[in-house]
Amino acid sequence: MSRRTFLLSSAAAAFAQAPNERVGTAVIGTGNRGSYLLTSVIDQPDTRVAAICDLKPDRLDKAASAAGKDNPFTTKEWRRVIERKDVDAVYVATPPHLHAEMAIAALEAGKHVYCEKPIGVNARQVRDIVRAAKKSNKVFVAGQQMRSMSSLIAAVGKIHAGVIGEVYQIKAQRHASADLPHDGTSGDWYFDVSKSGGYLIEQSVHNLDLCNWAANMVPVKAVGFGSVMRYKGQPTGRTIFDNSNLVYEYANGAKMTFTQNVFHPRRLPNSNQMVYVYGEKGAADIMTTASVYFHDTATREEPLHTKPEEPKHAHTRMFFDLVKGTGTNRADWKVGATAALTAILGHDAMTRQRVVTMAELGVEL
Numbered sequence: 044m045s046r047r048t049f050l051l052s053s054a055a056a057a058f059a060q061a062p063n064e065r066v067g068t069a070v071i072g073t074g075n076r077g078s079y080l081l082t083s084v085i086d087q088p089d090t091r092v093a094a095i096c097d098l099k100p101d102r103l104d105k106a107a108s109a110a111g112k113d114n115p116f117t118t119k120e121w122r123r124v125i126e127r128k129d130v131d132a133v134y135v136a137t138p139p140h141l142h143a144e145m146a147i148a149a150l151e152a153g154k155h156v157y158c159e160k161p162i163g164v165n166a167r168q169v170r171d172i173v174r175a176a177k178k179s180n181k182v183f184v185a186g187q188q189m190r191s192m193s194s195l196i197a198a199v200g201k202i203h204a205g206v207i208g209e210v211y212q213i214k215a216q217r218h219a220s221a222d223l224p225h226d227g228t229s230g231d232w233y234f235d236v237s238k239s240g241g242y243l244i245e246q247s248v249h250n251l252d253l254c255n256w257a258a259n260m261v262p263v264k265a266v267g268f269g270s271v272m273r274y275k276g277q278p279t280g281r282t283i284f285d286n287s288n289l290v291y292e293y294a295n296g297a298k299m300t301f302t303q304n305v306f307h308p309r310r311l312p313n314s315n316q317m318v319y320v321y322g323e324k325g326a327a328d329i330m331t332t333a334s335v336y337f338h339d340t341a342t343r344e345e346p347l348h349t350k351p352e353e354p355k356h357a358h359t360r361m362f363f364d365l366v367k368g369t370g371t372n373r374a375d376w377k378v379g380a381t382a383a384l385t386a387i388l389g390h391d392a393m394t395r396q397r398v399v400t401m402a403e404l405g406v407e408l
């Protein structure tokens with residue numbers, strides 16, 4: 044074994060859990076996403092649900108029944124979960140503005156952390172998570188689960204291998220046909236920009252990350268406009284936009300135009316989510332036809348992938364593999380931070396109504 048391999052493997056072993064040991068896992072926030080993540084944890088052969096936390100008693104009860112075979116500790120005080128010795132790993136699935144405080148406390152208590160996206164709703168929160176993750180020798184995975192989708196791994200791999208050459212421009216969108224339900228289960232935080240960050244930060248963070256991943260770059264600046272057009276004053280006190288219109292610039296001069304809205308009619312013959320990556324040799328349509336189209340008209344289009352199977356709960360599996368000391372982290376703190384910061388950059392550009400640079404956000408990666 045070379046010295047480098049030895050050092051790397053001993054570093055991995057320093058935080059790895061023994062392969063035959065069940066990983067004591069806690070889920071904080073068992074709402075829509077947290078209850079799905081809980082199922083993904085229960086489905087793993089090498090985990091034990093040690094603790095569950097939610098402020099809402101009905102959700103806590105439902106989650107406790109789902110994990111009944113492990114008889115988890117239940118509480119509405121998240122710090123009590125993090126203090127527990129039988130908790131090795133913590134899932135953070137609370138509303139976005141709470142992620143940083145909870146994830147940092149868990150890392151500082153020596154736990155592995157799976158933190159839902161966006162990892163923070165402002166640059167300060169992202170900076171604090173980055174600092175804590177860099178300091179910790181535990182696993183940190185951001186809930187950017189697109190990074191674990193086999194079809195996207197294959198498509199992006201092909202773009203990185205040069206199928207379209209240098210990236211010149213990206214056109215992407217995340218549209219929906221309606222606003223989130225105003226009286227729905229997430230209505231108590233979603234429409235407050237200080238808690239969710241708004242649609243761009245809370246949802247488009249996935250699509251913006253996909254654009255960056257494909258481009259293999261992170262934007263250096265952004266400009267754009269956002270507003271409320273369809274859902275003015277609904278629900279009462281709303282502080283989030285219902286449409287965002289942005290232009291980002293990458294270091295090589297390539298631009299990404301990105302739109303988000305919640306009034307894309309279902310029957311509009313154009314996919315609500317799309318990413319076109321234009322380059323030197325042609326353009327890749329990642330999300331709709333999953334094909335590459337070439338400038339050279341004599342060359343037929345090529346599929347970006349062969350529709351590979353998508354293993355169930357691939358992102359959660361990656362997390363526990365990492366906890367056991369194997370595999371590669373496809374959504375580490377850097378991915379989580381650059382995804383969140385790209386969305387925050389766009390949001391800041393819209394709210395400040397000027398060009399904002401990534402450097403101004405002041406997060407050292």
Ligand SMILES: NC(=O)c1ccc[n+]([C@@H]2O[C@H](COP(=O)([O-])OP(=O)(O)OC[C@H]3O[C@@H](n4cnc5c(N)ncnc54)[C@H](O)[C@@H]3O)[C@@H](O)[C@H]2O)c1
Nearest residue numbers: 072073074075076077097098099136137139159160186229
């Ligand atoms: N990766 C994805 O594709 C995906 C999909 C949906 C949601 N999410 C993310 O998951 C997170 C949760 O979203 P959701 O849709 O499940 O919201 P939700 O409102 O359904 O659930 C959030 C839960 O957190 C609980 N909670 C709030 N404050 C708490 C506290 N201090 N301590 C303990 N529990 C607390 C609430 O009671 C609620 O049950 C968000 O960050 C969201 O962006 C990710």
